[in-house]
Amino acid sequence: MTSRSAKQFALGILGLTLITVAAVRLQLQPGAISLLYLIVVVFVSLSAGLVSSIAVSLVAVVCLHYYFLPLFSPAVLVSGVEDPRTDG
Numbered sequence: 001m002t003s004r005s006a007k008q009f010a011l012g013i014l015g016l017t018l019i020t021v022a023a024v025r026l027q028l029q030p031g032a033i034s035l036l037y038l039i040v041v042v043f044v045s046l047s048a049g050l051v052s053s054i055a056v057s058l059v060a061v062v063c064l065h066y067y068f069l070p071l072f073s074p075a076v077l078v079s080g081v082e083d084p085r086t087d088g
Contacts, residue, residue, distance in 0.1 A: 008048030012056035015040040030068045
């Protein structure tokens with residue numbers, strides 16, 4: 001990675017961090033958050049290289065799943081019975 005790609009990667013991670021913090025405080029829906037993440041990924045893709053773009057998109061996916069999407073265990077998906085510990 002060149003210094004320009006590293007700088008774009010750092011800016012992309014900063015953008016994802018700011019979006020995540022704001023979305024948690026505002027309790028936004030996952031659909032809206034994923035579109036905001038997509039905007040950051042597209043801007044990084046336009047200005048940086050392939051490696052930085054892939055890395056930022058993977059970080060965005062991990063953040064989306066960790067902070068905003070409910071967890072499902074494989075047993076719940078197979079049996080169809082919801083986990084009583086979740087709100088859903």
